Amino acid sequence: MKPINIALIGLGTVGCGVYQTLHIHRQRLEKLVGSPINISTIIIENPDKHQKISAKTNITTDVNTVLNNPEIDVVFEAIVGKEPAFSLLKRCIQAKKHVITSNKEMFAIHGEELKRLATQYNVQIGYDATTAGGIPIIQTIQQLLKANQIQYVQAILNGTTNFILSAMREKNITFSTALDEAQNWGYAEADPENDIEGFDAYYKLMILSDLIFEKQPDLKYVKRIGIRDITEDSLQGLQTEGKRVKHIAKIGYDATGNLTASVEPEAVSKEHPLYAVEGVNNAIHIKGDIVGDLTFAGPGAGSFPTASAMIEDFCILFKKEQAAIAGAPV
Numbered sequence: 001m002k003p004i005n006i007a008l009i010g011l012g013t014v015g016c017g018v019y020q021t022l023h024i025h026r027q028r029l030e031k032l033v034g035s036p037i038n039i040s041t042i043i044i045e046n047p048d049k050h051q052k053i054s055a056k057t058n059i060t061t062d063v064n065t066v067l068n069n070p071e072i073d074v075v076f077e078a079i080v081g082k083e084p085a086f087s088l089l090k091r092c093i094q095a096k097k098h099v100i101t102s103n104k105e106m107f108a109i110h111g112e113e114l115k116r117l118a119t120q121y122n123v124q125i126g127y128d129a130t131t132a133g134g135i136p137i138i139q140t141i142q143q144l145l146k147a148n149q150i151q152y153v154q155a156i157l158n159g160t161t162n163f164i165l166s167a168m169r170e171k172n173i174t175f176s177t178a179l180d181e182a183q184n185w186g187y188a189e190a191d192p193e194n195d196i197e198g199f200d201a202y203y204k205l206m207i208l209s210d211l212i213f214e215k216q217p218d219l220k221y222v223k224r225i226g227i228r229d230i231t232e233d234s235l236q237g238l239q240t241e242g243k244r245v246k247h248i249a250k251i252g253y254d255a256t257g258n259l260t261a262s263v264e265p266e267a268v269s270k271e272h273p274l275y276a277v278e279g280v281n282n283a284i285h286i287k288g289d290i291v292g293d294l295t296f297a298g299p300g301a302g303s304f305p306t307a308s309a310m311i312e313d314f315c316i317l318f319k320k321e322q323a324a325i326a327g328a329p330v
């Protein structure tokens with residue numbers, strides 16, 4: 001039986017999670033997708049860092065080995081930043097390969113173009129890992145909430161800021177001590193600006209916006225405030241009133257019909273759906289016009305939670321392919 005041939009672009013935190021998951025759970029995954037799975041090629045930047053990869057896998061810096069190999073069916077992309085990721089994925093789609101990405105910064109800006117291109121070339125694009133890590137929010141909205149019109153979303157989309165705010169309140173420590181702790185635990189990047197100033201949450205919010213509202217808000221209707229100026233004293237004071245501060249990303253239509261979005265700290269009380277979300281966890285609260293309020297919570301980042309979202313995309317994609325081959329409805 002012909003295997004599903006996979007290429008991986010990036011073998012860092014997320015790429016390693018995908019690589020290991022495909023090995024550890026191979027038997028179960030092969031049963032699910034109905035074919036043998038083969039990791040054919042891995043593209044990285046610094047070959048010297050990756051000596052332990054199986055000799056059966058071609059590990060290289062040359063993306064043409066993927067583009068020129070018609071046997072490769074699907075490309076998992078897990079590198080950082082808009083470029084070269086966008087150009088690489090465009091070329092993969094044009095070479096008629098399915099793609100699965102975890103790259104939120106790239107996808108927030110170029111996602112719509114990649115989706116159009118994927119339709120044009122009759123391939124699939126999976127991007128559940130771009131938003132809220134292991135929480136399967138994209139597939140849930142795409143597959144399971146088709147009849148509902150989602151009216152608004154409010155969410156904690158960045159685990160680093162949620163960890164910092166939780167630690168400052170619980171331990172009565174300063175912002176910079178909590179940031180050091182986050183970095184020591186490996187939750188925050190060496191340059192944590194993207195998280196702390198709310199850019200990371202904003203990228204994920206824009207991906208949700210494209211999916212739910214089929215557009216992104218005009219920049220004049222977007223507010224973004226970071227958490228750097230929050231003090232431990234203000235968190236203690238709010239705690240005595242029964243409140244916690246959360247860095248909340250929101251999107252929805254306002255009373256005048258404009259699509260508005262914000263990422264900013266907000267003091268919430270016990271009744272709020274995001275009050276109990278602590279530490280590095282993420283959560284997404286949505287209001288559907290039929291179902292009402294729904295909240296999804298779980299690990300928003302990390303090697304295996306993010307790999308989990310990519311592997312779920314992979315299984316959905318190839319189960320659909322098998323069904324199409326067998327003539328069953330997809």
Ligand SMILES: NC(=O)c1ccc[n+]([C@@H]2O[C@H](COP(=O)([O-])OP(=O)(O)OC[C@H]3O[C@@H](n4cnc5c(N)ncnc54)[C@H](OP(=O)(O)O)[C@@H]3O)[C@@H](O)[C@H]2O)c1
Nearest residue numbers: 010011012013014044045046078079080102103301302306
């Ligand atoms: N980390 C998380 O928890 C998480 C969660 C959700 C989404 N994401 C997203 O997932 C993506 C990957 O994150 P990460 O944390 O895994 O990053 P990472 O640990 O820094 O790994 C990046 C990988 O990309 C490779 N790379 C960089 N530039 C490349 C290029 N031009 N061509 C080929 N390979 C290249 C690097 O190669 P070398 O190893 O050879 O240097 C490395 O293996 C990012 O877009 C991130 O925003 C991450």
